[in-house]
Amino acid sequence: MNGLSGPNEGAPPGDDAVVLESDALERAMLSTFDGLVSSAQSAERIVSASMALRAAQIDKLRVWSEAMVAAEGPAAAGSEPHGWTPAVRGRRELVFELACALRIPESTADRLFDESRQLVNVLTETHAALREGEISYRHAQVMVEQTATLPDEAAADYERELLPFAKTLTVAKFVRVARKKREVLHPESITDRRQKGLEERRVWLDPLPDGMTFLGAHLSAEIGVAAHGRLTEIARAQDAPGDDRTLAQKRADALGDLLLDGDTCAAEGDAAGAAGGSGAGSGSGSGSPAGTGHGIRPKVLVTVPMLTLLGKSEQPATLEGYGPIDPHVARQLAADAPSFTRVLTDPVTSAILDFDRTKYAVPADLRLVLRVRDEVCRAPGCNSPAVNCDVDHSVDFAQGGTTCAGNLSHLCRAHHNLKHHTRVRLRNPGDGRIEWTTRAGRTYVTYPANTIGAPPGSAQAGAPPGDWPPPGDWPPPGDWPKTDGTIGPSPF
Structure with a gap:
C-alpha cells in the first residue's frame, strides 16, 4: 500500500465503510448542532434589534406627547393646584398610557421613557450596537444606569471606552468593569454621589x-x-x-x-x-415546621374562610399584601390574635357582605370589607396595598355619589391624584369592576380580588335561592367562634 495505511487496516472487509459512515453521521449531527446554536444567536440578535426599535418608538411617543402639551399653551393662572402643571399632567398621562398598553407597572414605563431618551439621544453608539444585535438590552441598561448622572460629554467618553467590553462580556462581568471605569471618569466625588444615593434607601x-x-x-x-x-x-x-x-x-x-x-x-x-423537630431553632419560625413563632403579632388582615377556621376545610386563607397562605398558619394567627374581625364569606362564591351608607365618611366596617375586596389599588398594574390607599368615591359625593361599596374603590395617592388632575377617567359600573379611560381613548378594566355579594339568605351566584349557606356547615344564627375557641354572638 506504498507505506500508507487505510482507516481501518487489518480489519475484515466492509469495516472501512462502517467507520466512514459513522464519521459522516457525527459530522452531520455536529453541523446540525452548530446550526441550532447559530439560530439561537440569530434569535437573540432579533430580540436586541426589537428592543432598539422599541426604544426609538417610545422616545418618539415622548417627543410627540411633549409637543401636544406645548401646543395647548400655558395654563391659566390658578389652574395648577398642587403643582399639576401641564408638563406634569402630560407626563403622568403619558406614563399611564404606556403602562396600560404594555401591561407593565407605571414605574417600569417611567423608566422606559428615561432609558429610551438616553439611548436615542445620548448613547447613540450603544443604541446602534443594540440595533445590530451586538449587545443585549440588559447591556444597554447597564450603560444607561452608569451614565444617568454623568454630564453628556463625560457620558460620550465613557460610552466609547466601555462599549467594546459590552460586546464581549456577560452582563455580570460588564457591570463590574463599568463600575470601576465610572469611578475614574465621574466628575463628582464618591462622597457627593453617596449622599444622593442615600436619598433612595428603601x-x-x-x-x-x-x-x-x-x-x-x-x-x-x-x-x-x-x-x-x-x-x-x-x-x-x-x-x-x-x-x-x-x-x-x-x-x-x-x-x-x-x-x-x-x-x-x-x-x-x-x-x-x-x-x-430538628428543623426548628428560630423564634420567628420562618423555616421551622414547629409553626408560627412568638414574634408574629397580627397587625395585618388575614381573611379566613369560615369552614377553614372551623377546621372543616383546607381552603387557603388570604394574607393581605401577599395572597394565599397555609390554612394551618391562618388558624394559628387567628387563635393568637389579640382581637379578631370576622368577614363572612360564601364558601361557594367567596362573596363578602355588602353595606349601604348615606354619609360621606366611610365607616370602619365598610372600609374593612372594601379592603378585603380590593386588596390593592384598583388602577391597572398598581400593587400598592389597600391599607395604604385612599377610599375614593367614584362619583363624587357632592355630585350625588353614595358611600356604598358600588361607588367606592381603593386608589393609592398617586392614582387618586391622577383621577382628579388629569384627563384619565374612571368609571365604576357598581359590580366590582373599575373602567379606566386614557387620554388616547383606550379603556382598561380592573377586577376586585374578591367578590362582594348579598348577605345570607339571598340568592347567590352558583347557589339556588334559600340554599346559602349550605345547611349544616355553619354555626346556628347568633353562634360564632371567638378567638379563644368559645362561641359568641355573630358580628353581623
Whole structure:
C-alpha cells in the first residue's frame, strides 16, 4: 500500500465503510448542532434589534406627547393646584398610557421613557450596537444606569471606552468593569454621589410562590455589609446537635427574629426545636415546621374562610399584601390574635357582605370589607396595598355619589391624584369592576380580588335561592367562634 495505511487496516472487509459512515453521521449531527446554536444567536440578535426599535418608538411617543402639551399653551393662572402643571399632567398621562398598553407597572414605563431618551439621544453608539444585535438590552441598561448622572460629554467618553467590553462580556462581568471605569471618569466625588444615593434607601416586599416572600433592602454599603456580617455571626453561633438548618436558613431565621423581637430568642427557639423537630431553632419560625413563632403579632388582615377556621376545610386563607397562605398558619394567627374581625364569606362564591351608607365618611366596617375586596389599588398594574390607599368615591359625593361599596374603590395617592388632575377617567359600573379611560381613548378594566355579594339568605351566584349557606356547615344564627375557641354572638 506504498507505506500508507487505510482507516481501518487489518480489519475484515466492509469495516472501512462502517467507520466512514459513522464519521459522516457525527459530522452531520455536529453541523446540525452548530446550526441550532447559530439560530439561537440569530434569535437573540432579533430580540436586541426589537428592543432598539422599541426604544426609538417610545422616545418618539415622548417627543410627540411633549409637543401636544406645548401646543395647548400655558395654563391659566390658578389652574395648577398642587403643582399639576401641564408638563406634569402630560407626563403622568403619558406614563399611564404606556403602562396600560404594555401591561407593565407605571414605574417600569417611567423608566422606559428615561432609558429610551438616553439611548436615542445620548448613547447613540450603544443604541446602534443594540440595533445590530451586538449587545443585549440588559447591556444597554447597564450603560444607561452608569451614565444617568454623568454630564453628556463625560457620558460620550465613557460610552466609547466601555462599549467594546459590552460586546464581549456577560452582563455580570460588564457591570463590574463599568463600575470601576465610572469611578475614574465621574466628575463628582464618591462622597457627593453617596449622599444622593442615600436619598433612595428603601425596603420592599416581593411575594413569592409557596407561602414565601422576598424582603429586600436598599442600604448604604457599610450598613448592608455589616448587617449581613452580623447575621452570619448569629447563624454560626446557633450550631446545636440535631439542628440541620443550613447557614443560609439560619441567617434568614435570625433576620426574622431580630426584626420581630429585637433579639434571636435562642432559648425559645431551641425549645421549639425540641418540640417540633430538628428543623426548628428560630423564634420567628420562618423555616421551622414547629409553626408560627412568638414574634408574629397580627397587625395585618388575614381573611379566613369560615369552614377553614372551623377546621372543616383546607381552603387557603388570604394574607393581605401577599395572597394565599397555609390554612394551618391562618388558624394559628387567628387563635393568637389579640382581637379578631370576622368577614363572612360564601364558601361557594367567596362573596363578602355588602353595606349601604348615606354619609360621606366611610365607616370602619365598610372600609374593612372594601379592603378585603380590593386588596390593592384598583388602577391597572398598581400593587400598592389597600391599607395604604385612599377610599375614593367614584362619583363624587357632592355630585350625588353614595358611600356604598358600588361607588367606592381603593386608589393609592398617586392614582387618586391622577383621577382628579388629569384627563384619565374612571368609571365604576357598581359590580366590582373599575373602567379606566386614557387620554388616547383606550379603556382598561380592573377586577376586585374578591367578590362582594348579598348577605345570607339571598340568592347567590352558583347557589339556588334559600340554599346559602349550605345547611349544616355553619354555626346556628347568633353562634360564632371567638378567638379563644368559645362561641359568641355573630358580628353581623
